[in-house]
Amino acid sequence: IDSRHIESARRAITHEMKTPNASMRALTETLASGRATEPAMVRDYGRLAAHEATRLGRLIENLLAHARITDVTEAYAFEPVGADVLIDDTLGDFSTQLEQRGFDVDVDIAPDLPPVRIDRTAMRLALGNLVDNAIRYSGTSTLLQVHARAEGAGVVIEVSDRGAGIPADELQHVWTKFFRGRGAAAGGSGLGLAIAQRIVSDHGGAMSVDSQAGAGTTVRITLPAQEGRRA
Numbered sequence: 001i002d003s004r005h006i007e008s009a010r011r012a013i014t015h016e017m018k019t020p021n022a023s024m025r026a027l028t029e030t031l032a033s034g035r036a037t038e039p040a041m042v043r044d045y046g047r048l049a050a051h052e053a054t055r056l057g058r059l060i061e062n063l064l065a066h067a068r069i070t071d072v073t074e075a076y077a078f079e080p081v082g083a084d085v086l087i088d089d090t091l092g093d094f095s096t097q098l099e100q101r102g103f104d105v106d107v108d109i110a111p112d113l114p115p116v117r118i119d120r121t122a123m124r125l126a127l128g129n130l131v132d133n134a135i136r137y138s139g140t141s142t143l144l145q146v147h148a149r150a151e152g153a154g155v156v157i158e159v160s161d162r163g164a165g166i167p168a169d170e171l172q173h174v175w176t177k178f179f180r181g182r183g184a185a186a187g188g189s190g191l192g193l194a195i196a197q198r199i200v201s202d203h204g205g206a207m208s209v210d211s212q213a214g215a216g217t218t219v220r221i222t223l224p225a226q227e228g229r230r231a
């Protein structure tokens with residue numbers, strides 16, 4: 001990635017931080033002024049403000065993770081966690097966004113999966129970046145699939161969409177910090193997949209991506225199972 005890409009990414013990050021901040025200010029000022037008098041309008045404004053706060057919070061989390069990513073392993077607190085709990089936590093972070101955009105969420109978790117040994121906060125950020133990307137690039141398709149299964153000595157979690165997909169010549173770059181493809185959606189920092197890959201790698205796992213332009217993308221996380229225990 002050359003200096004032009006980095007400067008472009010910086011401008012995108014700046015814009016991505018200013019936009020939800022401006023939206024939250026406008027929404028809360030409207031609520032404070034009393035101009036929103038109908039209960040349904042108050043609920044809608046509050047829901048939109050919460051969505052923008054979550055959006056800004058996710059960007060801040062990614063920037064903080066990027067700042068310490070060179071030696072992040074000392075910050076981890078590992079514990080055995082079931083894939084179902086991790087997926088439920090993560091999707092809960094996007095519940096308002098998924099509902100507002102009318103997504104169908106297909107969650108398929110194989111029974112009797114062993115837990116994985118993870119830092120719950122870090123892995124929630126990693127999986128959340130995958131869900132966030134899937135939502136951003138779904139376009140007119142509103143299907144999100146999150147599947148989990150056992151594979152060998154590990155647990156595989158897949159996040160799939162039916163959206164824009166990634167051109168073949170860009171697939172090798174998706175793990176690079178600040179990389180944003182030709183069809184990149186508005187917003188985003190170009191850090192999500194790079195941070196997710198580093199977190200998964202620090203957990204002894206691996207990530208891969210399968211994508212076809214115009215047909216959608218599946219990102220796969222494989223994590224070592226916690227030996228001798230069941231979720």
